[in-house]
Amino acid sequence: MRRRKGAAPTPAEITQAQDSLERRIRAHLAKGRVQVTLTDNRYTMISVRRISKEKRYEVRLHHMFADADPVITRALARYVAENDADASRVLGDFIDANSDHVRGRARRTPAQVIFTAGEHYDLRQIYDELNARYFDNRIEAAITWGARTGRPRRRNSIKMGSYSVEDRLIRIHRSLDRAFVPRFFVAWIVFHEMLHQVHDIRVKNGRREFHSKEFLADEAQYADYDQARYWERQHLDALLTY
Ligand SMILES: [Zn+2]
CATH class of the missing domain: 3.30.2010 (Zincin-like)
Incomplete structure (x- = not known):
């Protein structure tokens, strides 16, 4: 305008x-x-x-x-x-x-492009459902699919999700936006990252503790927790090939 x-x-x-x-x-x-x-x-x-x-x-x-x-x-x-x-x-x-x-943004900081709609999953929908069901709609974060990558290859590891405290931004790896990945698994990864807004990172014995006892207990409240962990073990190779 x-x-x-x-x-x-x-x-x-x-x-x-x-x-x-x-x-x-x-x-x-x-x-x-x-x-x-x-x-x-x-x-x-x-x-x-x-x-x-x-x-x-x-x-x-x-x-x-x-x-x-x-x-x-x-x-x-x-x-x-x-x-x-x-x-x-x-x-x-x-x-x-x-x-x-962009008001309040340093000139040289690249702006964040948020891509919520993937080819198979809409992260916004999953996030909204989880926020209502588990968090009383109290989580305030943006969510996006991560950057696209080039030709598929077998990786040693993949960061399936991350949460940036400064940006209040959850990022989910594109590897999860594929037909063989069940929705309950994508939602589990999103749920985990949402929990990071609830649980502060504490320092224990001089090291940062990302997943405290309390965090892990909350994580286990996820309805499909066992199923999600089992599915991950069975499909890790496929997930890592992206
Ligand atoms: Zn974590």
């Missing part, structure tokens, strides 16, 4: 900017409806929720996208509808180039 110097946009101006951006993205979509919400979020620049049954996309975009040109709106359409890797690179570059629009 165009801003007058020093003046915050009015609600009517925001609605107008959202409608305009919706139209410009839809122009590049073969099918499906798109609903745009512009945000001022410091960490989440793009977040997509796909409602497949209704062929509808809910897209939350940082307001830096309000005046995006057709190259960017086309990349948005391709990212939203097809999870297209080239499109996500174009969007990443755009975000980096416009990071000075």
Whole structure:
């Protein structure tokens, strides 16, 4: 949205900017409806929720996208509808180039692109369900799939999930966004990372203790805990080949 110097946009101006951006993205979509919400979020620049049954996309975009040109709106359409890797690179570059629009962010810090919708799993959905069921909706974090990698290879280890305290950001490895990985397993990894917001990292005998006794006890409360651990043992090779 165009801003007058020093003046915050009015609600009517925001609605107008959202409608305009919706139209410009839809122009590049073969099918499906798109609903745009512009945000001022410091960490989440793009977040997509796909409602497949209704062929509808809910897209939350940082307001830096309000005046995006057709190259960017086309990349948005391709990212939203097809999870297209080239499109996500174009969007990443755009975000980096416009990071000075992000309030409170140091100019050179690259902005975080949040990709919640994977090819098989929507992390937002899993996170919301877990937050309601286990945490009384008290967890406040962003969640994203990690970066894509190149050609598949057998790895010695994979960090399946991580939680950044500073950014309040949960990152889940793309290896888990595959058809053979059951949903209860993805949810277990997400659940584990959410617990890191509840349990502070303590120092014990001069070492940081990431998973205290209390943490592990809480982790075992997960409904499919045994099943998830068993599945991981059975499929570790497949998980590590990504
Ligand atoms: Zn952990």
